[in-house]
Amino acid sequence: MSIDDALLEIKKEPFEDIGYAKVDLHRKIRQGAAEVIYGAGKTPEQMIGIVSTMLKNGQDHILITRLSSEAADMISQVHPLHYHKDARVGIIGEMPKPTGKGKIVVATGGTSDIPVAEEAALTAEIHANEVVRLYDVGVAGLHRLLNHMDEIMSASVIIAIAGMEGALASVIGGLADCPVIAVPTSVGYGASFGGVSALLSMLNSCASGVSVVNIDNGFGAGYLAGMMNHM
Amino acid sequence: MSIDDALLEIKKEPFEDIGYAKVDLHRKIRQGAAEVIYGAGKTPEQMIGIVSTMLKNGQDHILITRLSSEAADMISQVHPLHYHKDARVGIIGEMPKPTGKGKIVVATGGTSDIPVAEEAALTAEIHANEVVRLYDVGVAGLHRLLNHMDEIMSASVIIAIAGMEGALASVIGGLADCPVIAVPTSVGYGASFGGVSALLSMLNSCASGVSVVNIDNGFGAGYLAGMMNHM
Amino acid sequence: MSIDDALLEIKKEPFEDIGYAKVDLHRKIRQGAAEVIYGAGKTPEQMIGIVSTMLKNGQDHILITRLSSEAADMISQVHPLHYHKDARVGIIGEMPKPTGKGKIVVATGGTSDIPVAEEAALTAEIHANEVVRLYDVGVAGLHRLLNHMDEIMSASVIIAIAGMEGALASVIGGLADCPVIAVPTSVGYGASFGGVSALLSMLNSCASGVSVVNIDNGFGAGYLAGMMNHM
Amino acid sequence: MSIDDALLEIKKEPFEDIGYAKVDLHRKIRQGAAEVIYGAGKTPEQMIGIVSTMLKNGQDHILITRLSSEAADMISQVHPLHYHKDARVGIIGEMPKPTGKGKIVVATGGTSDIPVAEEAALTAEIHANEVVRLYDVGVAGLHRLLNHMDEIMSASVIIAIAGMEGALASVIGGLADCPVIAVPTSVGYGASFGGVSALLSMLNSCASGVSVVNIDNGFGAGYLAGMMNHM
Amino acid sequence: MSIDDALLEIKKEPFEDIGYAKVDLHRKIRQGAAEVIYGAGKTPEQMIGIVSTMLKNGQDHILITRLSSEAADMISQVHPLHYHKDARVGIIGEMPKPTGKGKIVVATGGTSDIPVAEEAALTAEIHANEVVRLYDVGVAGLHRLLNHMDEIMSASVIIAIAGMEGALASVIGGLADCPVIAVPTSVGYGASFGGVSALLSMLNSCASGVSVVNIDNGFGAGYLAGMMNHM
Amino acid sequence: MSIDDALLEIKKEPFEDIGYAKVDLHRKIRQGAAEVIYGAGKTPEQMIGIVSTMLKNGQDHILITRLSSEAADMISQVHPLHYHKDARVGIIGEMPKPTGKGKIVVATGGTSDIPVAEEAALTAEIHANEVVRLYDVGVAGLHRLLNHMDEIMSASVIIAIAGMEGALASVIGGLADCPVIAVPTSVGYGASFGGVSALLSMLNSCASGVSVVNIDNGFGAGYLAGMMNHM
Amino acid sequence: MSIDDALLEIKKEPFEDIGYAKVDLHRKIRQGAAEVIYGAGKTPEQMIGIVSTMLKNGQDHILITRLSSEAADMISQVHPLHYHKDARVGIIGEMPKPTGKGKIVVATGGTSDIPVAEEAALTAEIHANEVVRLYDVGVAGLHRLLNHMDEIMSASVIIAIAGMEGALASVIGGLADCPVIAVPTSVGYGASFGGVSALLSMLNSCASGVSVVNIDNGFGAGYLAGMMNHM
Amino acid sequence: MSIDDALLEIKKEPFEDIGYAKVDLHRKIRQGAAEVIYGAGKTPEQMIGIVSTMLKNGQDHILITRLSSEAADMISQVHPLHYHKDARVGIIGEMPKPTGKGKIVVATGGTSDIPVAEEAALTAEIHANEVVRLYDVGVAGLHRLLNHMDEIMSASVIIAIAGMEGALASVIGGLADCPVIAVPTSVGYGASFGGVSALLSMLNSCASGVSVVNIDNGFGAGYLAGMMNHM
Secondary structure, eight states, rough: OOOHHHHHHHHHOOEEEOSSEEEOOOHHHSSSEEEEEOOOOOOOHHHHHHHHHHHTTOOOEEEEEEEOOOHHHHHHSSSSSSSTTTTTTEEESOOOOOOOSSSSEEEEESSSHHHHHHHHHHHHHHHOOEEEESSSSOGGHHHHHTTTTHHHHTTTTTEEEEEETOOOOHHHHHHHHHOEEEOSSOOOOOOGGGGGGHHHHHTOSSSSEEEEOOOOOHHHHHHHHHHHHHO | OOHHHHHHHHOOEEEEESSSEEEOOOOHHHHSSSSEEEEOOOOHHHHHHHHHHHHHTOOOEEEESSOOOOHHHHHTSSHHHHEEETTTEESOOOOOOOSSSEEEEESSSGGHHHHHHHHHHHHHTTTTTTEEEEOSOGGGGGHHHHHHHHHHTTOEEEEEEEEOOHHHHHHHHEEEEEHHEEEEOSOOOOOGGGHHHHHHHHHTOOOOTTEEOOOOOOHHHHHHHHHTTTO | HHHHHHHHHEEEEEEEEOOOEEEOOOHHHHHHHOOEOOOTTTHHHHHHHHHHHHTTTTTOOEEEOOOHHHHHHHHHHTTTTTTEEEEEEEESOOOOOOOOEEEEEEEEEGGHHHHHHHHHHHHHTTTTOEEEOOOOOOOOHHHHHHHTTTHHHOOEEEEEEEETOHHHHHHHHOOOOOOOEEEEEEEOOGGGOOOGGHHHHHHTSSTTTTEOOTTTTTTHHHHHHHHHOOO | OOOHHHHHHHHHHOEEEEEEOOOOHHHHHSSSSSSEEOOOOEEEEEEEHHHHHHHTOOOEEEEESSSSSSHHHHHHTHHHHHHEEETTEEEEEEOOOOSSEEEEEESSSSGGGHHHHHHHHHHHHHHEEEEEEEEOOOGHHHHHHHHTTTHHHHHHEEEEEEEETHHHHHHHHHHHOOOOOEESSSOOOOGGGGGGGHHHHHOOOTTTTTEEETTTTTHHHHHHHHHOOOO | OOOOHHHHHHHOOEEOOOOOOOOOEEEEHHHHSEEEEEEOOHHHHHHHHHHHHHTTTTTTEEEESSHHHHHHHHHHSSSOEEEETTTTTEESSOOOOOOSSSSEEEESSSSSGGHHHHHHHHHHHHHHHHEEESSOOOOOGGGHHTHHHHHHHSSSSEEEETTTOOHHHHHHHOOOOEEEEEEOOSOOOOGGGGGGHHHHHHHOOOSTTTEEETTTTHHHHHHHHHHHHHH | OOHHHHHHHHHHEEEEESSSSSEOOOHHHHHHSOEEEEOTTTOOHHHHHHHHHHHHOOOOEEEESSHHHHHHHHHTSSSEEEETTTTTEEESSSSOOOSSSSEEEEEESSGGGGHHHHHHHHHHHTHHHHHHHHOOOOOGHHHHHHTHHHHHHOEHHHHEEEEETHHHHHHHHHHHHEEEEEEEEOOOOOOGGGGHHHHHHHOOSSSEEEEOOOTOOHHHHHHHHHHHTTT | OOOHHHHHHHHHHHHHEEEEEEEOOOOOHHHSEEEEEOOOOOOOOHHHHHHHHHHHHTTTEEEEOOOHHHHHHHTTSOOEEEETTTTTTEEEEEOOEEESSEEEEEEEEGGGGGGHHHHHHHHHHHTEEEEEEEOOOOOHHHHHHHHHHHHHHHHHHEHHHHHHHHOHHHHHHOOOSEEEEEEEEOOOOOGGGHHHHHHHHHHTTOOEEEOEHHHHEEEHHHHHHHHHHHH | OOHHHHHHHHOOOOEEESSOOEEEEEHHHHHHHHHEEEEEEEOOHHHHHHHHHHHHTTTEEEESSSOOHHHHHHHTSOOOOOEETTTEEEEEEEOOOOEEEEEEHHHHHGGGGGHHOOOOOOOOTTTTOEEEEEOOOOGGHHHHHHHHHHHHTTTTTEEEETTTTTTTTHHHHHHHHOOOOEEOOOOGGGGGGGHHHHHHHHHTSSTEEEEEEOOTTTHHHHHHHHHTTTT
16 A cells, blocks of 8 residues: 555545544444444433434444443433443444454453453454453462363463452463453552552563553453454 | 363473573473573573573573673673674574564654664564564654555554653554554653653553553563464 | 832732632733633632622623532522533633634544533633634544644644543644643543543653643633733 | 645655654754754764754754763764753754744743753754743742842743742742743652652642643753744 | 659550540640540541540540531530531630730632631630631732731741642742741642642742641641740 | 372362352361451342352351441341441351460551451451450550550560551551551541551561551451461 | 831842852841752852852851762862761851750661751751750660650650651650651662652651651751741 | 550660660560661661670671672671672571471562562571572463472461562462462562562452562561561
8 A cells, every 4th residue: 555545545534523523434344343432421412423423324333331321221212222231331233243263261350350351341242252251260269260271271362350469460371372461450449559550460460472451441452352363 | 171181281381490590491382482581680690591491401592681781791602692782682593484474563653762672573573573663753743654654554463662652552553453562661751750651641542452561561562463463 | 120110010919808819800901801710619609709809890701610510500690600511611701802813723632521622712712712623533543633634734822632641732743833732631541540641641742842731721721822822 | 725735745744764763854844943853862873863864954953952961072073063061952053043022031940950941041042032041039039039020021931940849830920921831850859759749830830821841841841932932 | 854754654644445545635734735636537426425535534625627517516416516617627615815925827829728727727726826817828929928928927837728739838938937837738630639749849848947747737737836836 | 298289189179150250168178267258349149149159068157348238238138147337347157266376466546447457356356366456556645555565565466557657567566576467547638648658657667577468458467367376 | 017118128138149049148137047058959169159159248157968078078178168978968167056945856767867867957056956866766666765755855846857667756746745847768668769658657647746848858857946946 | 564564674675875876685585586787778887886786795696688798898807797699688697497387488480589589588597497499480480380389388488579560479378378478579670660560469469368568678578477487
């Protein structure tokens, strides 16, 4: 592709300006996947408007993250929304068949990390990936993790989700041969500092093949894992 | 693989205990790639001992990171070491032919980020990847980046390396369709806080498909990029 | 002006002491513009008293920032207040005709930054400036920003407002020839740390001509932009 | 200007790729002013190469900031460099005649802030501005500042430079009618945290018309002040 | 006093153990002043019990700080409490006549700092000091402060209370000849970080004679000022 | 024990997978003590499920920490729960007879630290330890602490619990001959930063024999103290 | 004093402008005491110039703090300087007779705090105060402190100097009846964070009558203690 | 013991005042163990003086930590010192026979943690404990740790030393039945923040029985482990 073509392509990328938002409409074409609305900080009215614009332009798979149940109720009165309460995720459209090359393992340190894990898992699934859930396998009880060595060794990508000390990413990173995406969570108290402790732990992981996304960013991990699983 | 086999495998993973280090010897078998020695905090004598143990066990590709030129001099009197001064990287063994599925782009915001970039590039190359270097394409002069749209659009994986405000990762993440590994660098002054500003900026990236490694961790990015490029 | 005159002038600057506040009354004279009340931490009763003192002294343009809708209701029962809910701004008096030398562009990274942007825009407008609003042009979708190159290239001053990674200021700063006032917002989650990430990113901007105000300080940016636009 | 023209213009902005740097060559055309090299983190050889590229392309005013005296010595053996030791600034080319609309006041809290102040002053001067220096007028001795009320009241722009508690910006901001650019410095000890205390103080300034640049960023303040002084 | 006497004295200091608290009863004897109860984190029942123990032992001046109006209501049903809503302070017993050597000036930067100031002023008053209140004299409007030079020059001790940039302490410290106790407040937003910015500013004050107490610690400042005023 | 046996043992450690949790069932066997459920972040339904699984498997002593009174109400409708409101602790099963070698002293700096102290004390008691409670013995009134020198000198382990400046641990550590477990609490305001000040103070203790657990981690201190008391 | 007189007085306060510094000359008149030069960040040449200006104007007691031995050597070749190596303090002029109302106790937690303590003690002594030194009386060995109860109980003001956990200020504050000035020091390692831990501990002191100055600010404490001792 | 006896005992604890230090002489009596000198921040002359005072009073086992090799050389010219270069520890007197109830395991994550580990091990040994060293068993290569399960399962106390992500403490804490003392080290770079990342990770450990000491505090861990091993 020449530079001129590239610039032209950027300029021509379709979006629709509805005042409070410039709605992207290209993702379907470029990435064959769902459009995403980050729900935090948007009013239900704004989200309804954005969804309407997307549907009008032919986008039939839409993922809304960080969606409160109140806002979900309001949106579902206008659009056919499926709301996952734990994950605080709303989905418009059917879940696609998995097309990736392998399985994505989503593992959590504890029960309290499940909401973030579900955001990751649903994001991966709507981008056509098969997901295996391993919840509550934190390193303080290593036997729980070691009992799932086969899932870990055969994964295409692993998403390791943990709060508190965040050691799960390092231990899994040392055991597995595939990329590990670490997601710190804000689970914890005191010196967990809303996930900072887990974040730092994961950034400092001595295991190779580990990278990190923002605290509680289940979406980002699920999206990236899906991208890798389709390489 | 059964649980018993998995545990057995872990237990049997070969390493040699030389007192100050337990030298891993399995990587060649498991990952078909170079063993890595993290040079910081190790004496030259310790590194010579570790290298000797590796060579004795048949590992013929060794990468030493964070290696001072003084230590490199001492090691090269014992072992055939090729030292890359900018990257502070020492390599034993020939660079392999690229076997990955595409090209890894290593981009930096400025000239001062080159040492970290070279650590990333050399790490990727010794793990059999082709690397394209795009240096000094920071977002304050967007034309420099846009002139390389073709490399960006055709990359398999992109490593975005920047200090100061670290915006390079977000802009590249928005332009590219492939995974972006962001590496904050300690380049900067004042409120850059030794790379923390760039780190936070990258963790908060609004672009999908971006994950982050530790400040100045060129090795980690290069290793992970190579892993993805061989998926 | 001699030193004696200067000191005399400072001493003589008119204010009225109403116990809980010393109400400035000179701004109209010195700066030909609206008096400002920072509403946070003041009771509705206190604000009503301050407004009464200002009106009594002939100040007919008053801007109240960080005003809750409850307080706005109480004030508007006593004084003719126009309340902008999004911006949490109350205004007494008519918007003046623009008298500045050019246009002030107010750009935001996302939809959630609009409240801060509206505080900036209204502040600039009540100080007699023409404002162009460019909302939701974050750098993760560069095409949305590049489609507005003409507004950016022809601006007198640009206010760049963004949370999360705050990269908008650097990219605009690199594209534009005019001063850019960066406003970090507390929009975001996790490692955005209530706007600190965006703040640091903006302070470290590699683009020349960028300066920064406090997190969510739309008023400060709007006021300063107006001052520059009248130089 | 149409979008196509804008994109074309960005793409065509001239730079020369010399491997370790992509040297911008457009500033003379677009801004009628000096090119700037940020010296920190660049080797003398790299800086000589960049200067050579600039001179070859007709840029005859070059400012190098954060330049050590050792590097200055090496550069001056190749190019005609005037080195300002206090400011750690090197200049190639003659200082231009002032063409701005007024005077830029550069004020410091103490003697130790002078290096940053000189970087700001020289940057403003090479961009064709008249500079008035007010050094050691910190707020703990208010009489020293009040004795210079006439310079403050008649300034076009004021750069307020201070470490420690950084109160100078607020006091000047309250006295003056023009924009104030606050520069925190790393001068201080203990809880000054390398300039963070002054930075926070300045960001929280209650005075209107104050904006802030990075710690010790004399260049940024001088450049922005010059830009404002030519509006 | 011999060591034995001192130890004996410490051991014999009277307190009464009521399970959830060990109530000090010596202050009246040793310091001729009111006992103090820090109300935060104590239940109304606990506070009633502590007050009862104090009254029973002859302590007739009691100051309760950080007292919610709900708790005040409950206590006042049992004991004769005078509640100051702004300061969140409850007082049992009459205000004593001032016996200190001079006046204590309590100055605030803004209206929002008044609650902390009132806590300081009431604390000083119940310890028999005369207090002069100077509210809303922040440094962004220096004329308001300079109009009160006579109170400042004739004070025995000054308590300077400010949030945001906290510059008031330095400016007053430079003007006055007496000790200045600086109280940072949590007033502000964004980079004020709940008072940390003001705290750091005050700790770094270049003015001699300034010391600092905890954020919002009006009580500590009022108590210490009273102690100084009785030296 | 051979390595094979050890690995086998880890693998065989009994747990039951109930989806949202993998419930450990081995503690009774290995440690002869209560199972613990960390209540924060778990729904009442999840806790009921975990308790049912434990009871079904013969675990008859269960401790639930960080349990809200609402959740306690719901659980107690299904299982026989004894709820300690202050400590926010729920206990199933009878308190065992003390079997440790000595007494565990639980000391607090103030009244507000009692909830954390009770969590520690109850945890120690359910693990069969005798506990002595010394509440409100902070160092600002040293006589209160010195009056309990005999309890301190005869303790087996001491748990020192304090917020604010956290000096209690150092003073007790200097007086006692036994291990001291320091627990910082989030009691305080301003620069106590939710317990960080106390945490840092305790980590920096100059007294030998002091170690620290997380802020407000009464459970961790009580459990560890019990472990030491049974060595 | 009227406002006009006050302003006039401020304006007329004598200083001499020597370019890099505006030398205050009024302190002798207003405070009957030594002028002070903060040596850090000033060149020996600058300090010689400032001293010359002071001497020329009749100031015969000068204190230079944070003075390196190299700079002291250079100054003493021009002016009669007495250099205290431990305290890094230079003094010109004879120590005056004590004229304060009592004794100032300077206490340190350990041996490593002595340099800061000596800066405080010398500052107090040159301002005509009697000083009692109590070094190495940290709270981890309470007997060392309790053996000096008589000095503590009879002090006019106490300066409590400590690094690490900084508990000394609270314990002394609880024992003494006089104001306590707490000075955190940068002594320590790890989580002492260059004095931050001690600073926070002191700011959070539960003892009444304690205020704090900047980390390592022996001068500030000595100056303020002297001011109090002369009230 | 009565209160009077206790106080008397504290008062009578022997120390010798040598001006710059108050040398404790009681430890031999009270704790049957070595006296300890913290070498950092003390001059060699001061340390020689303290050692002389101790020897003169019959203390024949002395441990000096944080001792530079230069200072060790100077001391060993006066006193019979055995210097351990790696640990930066000097020892006077013979190592005693182990008298504890079991073995103390000292485990490190990597080779670079060995200096801290040796400080811990030597401290434990001079307090009469048997030590087992397990170096370089970090969690990123779990097989290295699992190969030493027998030492871990049979330990009396375990000291887990690690920098970077500090996960070692949690994993060992989950495997072992004995108390685990976690020591974060300053080993690492970037977001390890000089050991803060490891510190936070360890404080947040989900494993029961883990407590933490200061960063790099090998001495503190070794001393406490020895104390536990003699309970």
